[in-house]
Amino acid sequence: MTVTQSEPVTSGLAATAERPVKVRNCGPPPLPHPKPTGQDRYTISEVSEHTGLSAHTLRWYERIGLMPHVNRTHTGQRRFSNRDLDWLSLVTKLRLTGMPVADMVRYAELVRQGESTFAEREQLLTAHREDVRQRITELQSTLDVLDYKIDIYADARRASERF
Amino acid sequence: MTVTQSEPVTSGLAATAERPVKVRNCGPPPLPHPKPTGQDRYTISEVSEHTGLSAHTLRWYERIGLMPHVNRTHTGQRRFSNRDLDWLSLVTKLRLTGMPVADMVRYAELVRQGESTFAEREQLLTAHREDVRQRITELQSTLDVLDYKIDIYADARRASERF
DNA sequence: TAGAGAGTTCGAGCGCACTCCAAGCAAGCG
DNA sequence: CGCTTGCTTGGAGTGCGCTCGAACTCTCTA
Structure with a gap:
C-alpha cells in the first residue's frame, strides 16, 4: 500500500535538537530533503512539485496563517526552507486525516507562540x-x-x- | 420503474425470509428495525431520528436519486419502510467512508436497473x-x-x- | 533591449454536501 | 373555528477548501 511519500515531520518542535530515540516507534521516516541544509531555498514551484500542493494553495496557506513565515528574496519572492517542507508534510498528513483547516491554523498559532x-x-x-x-x-x-x-x-x- | 430493487439485504434478521449464510463473515451487525415488517411505515422525522440524517437531507437524497422510491400516504407524506432504513444505513456507511454522493447515486441507479x-x-x-x-x-x-x-x-x- | 516565463497580490468563483427558508397543506385538539 | 404541529415543495444560501483570473513585477536568455 501507499507508504506515502516519506517525510521527516518534525516542525512543530525544534527540528534542531537531536531526535529523541523512541523505543515503541522510531518516529516518522526521515527521508532526505531535496537540498541540504544551508542551500535549502526552494521556489514556490519547487515546493509545489515536491509536496503536490498547488502554488495557489501554498500562498493561500500562508495567507490564512497556516505557514510559519516564509523567507523572501529582496524582490519579494518566496524561498521555502527544509523546515517549511517539514511543516507542510505535517500539515498534509493532518489534512488527509480530516483535521479542519481552522484547527491546523490554531496549531500553527500555538507553534508561533x-x-x-x-x-x-x-x-x-x-x-x-x-x-x-x-x-x-x-x-x-x-x-x-x-x-x-x-x-x-x-x-x-x-x-x-x-x- | 416498479421493479423491486435487487439489492442484497444486509440487515434485519426479521426482515428477510432467509439470508445467505456466509462463513467468513456473518455480515454487518443488523441494527434492529424499530417496527416489525408489515407495520414499517415511518414518518420522515422518525427516520431522521433513527438515522441521524436531517429531514432536509432525507428529502434531498430522494431528489437527487439516492433513494429507491419512497412510499407516500394519500396526502403525499412520505412513509419509509424497513427496506428504506437498510438502504440508508448502507448509504450512511458509504458516506462516512468518503464515497462521493455521485458514486452512490450511480450505485442506486444500478440497483434500480x-x-x-x-x-x-x-x-x-x-x-x-x-x-x-x-x-x-x-x-x-x-x-x-x-x-x-x-x-x-x-x-x-x-x-x-x-x- | 525585447520577450518569455515565473513570480506577486487581491479578490472572485467553484464544487460539494448539505441546510435553510417561505409558503402552503393536512390532521388533531379544545 | 382557530391553533398547533408536522409535513410538503422549489429554490436560495452556507461553509469548507481550494482554484482561478487579472494585472502587474522580476529574472533570465538571446
Whole structure:
C-alpha cells in the first residue's frame, strides 16, 4: 500500500535538537530533503512539485496563517526552507486525516507562540488522534459491509458463469 | 420503474425470509428495525431520528436519486419502510467512508436497473473498498506521526513537572 | 533591449454536501 | 373555528477548501 511519500515531520518542535530515540516507534521516516541544509531555498514551484500542493494553495496557506513565515528574496519572492517542507508534510498528513483547516491554523498559532503552548498543542493532537482512531474503526466496519456485499455479487457472478 | 430493487439485504434478521449464510463473515451487525415488517411505515422525522440524517437531507437524497422510491400516504407524506432504513444505513456507511454522493447515486441507479447490473455494482464496491483500505493505511501512518509528536510534548510536560 | 516565463497580490468563483427558508397543506385538539 | 404541529415543495444560501483570473513585477536568455 501507499507508504506515502516519506517525510521527516518534525516542525512543530525544534527540528534542531537531536531526535529523541523512541523505543515503541522510531518516529516518522526521515527521508532526505531535496537540498541540504544551508542551500535549502526552494521556489514556490519547487515546493509545489515536491509536496503536490498547488502554488495557489501554498500562498493561500500562508495567507490564512497556516505557514510559519516564509523567507523572501529582496524582490519579494518566496524561498521555502527544509523546515517549511517539514511543516507542510505535517500539515498534509493532518489534512488527509480530516483535521479542519481552522484547527491546523490554531496549531500553527500555538507553534508561533513558543514553548508555553506545549500543553495545548498536546491536547489538540491528542484529540485529533482520538478522532483518527475512531475513523479507522468506522472504516474497518464499512470494510466488513463491503466484503459482505461484494461476496454476494461475486457469488452471483460465479453462479451465472457456471451455467 | 416498479421493479423491486435487487439489492442484497444486509440487515434485519426479521426482515428477510432467509439470508445467505456466509462463513467468513456473518455480515454487518443488523441494527434492529424499530417496527416489525408489515407495520414499517415511518414518518420522515422518525427516520431522521433513527438515522441521524436531517429531514432536509432525507428529502434531498430522494431528489437527487439516492433513494429507491419512497412510499407516500394519500396526502403525499412520505412513509419509509424497513427496506428504506437498510438502504440508508448502507448509504450512511458509504458516506462516512468518503464515497462521493455521485458514486452512490450511480450505485442506486444500478440497483434500480435490476440484476443485470450485478457486475458493475461489484466493481463499484470493489473500487471503493480499495479506497477505504488505502485510507486506513494513511490514517495509520498519521497515527504514528501523532504518537511521535504527542510523546515529545508529553515528555516535555513531564520534565517540566519534575522541576 | 525585447520577450518569455515565473513570480506577486487581491479578490472572485467553484464544487460539494448539505441546510435553510417561505409558503402552503393536512390532521388533531379544545 | 382557530391553533398547533408536522409535513410538503422549489429554490436560495452556507461553509469548507481550494482554484482561478487579472494585472502587474522580476529574472533570465538571446
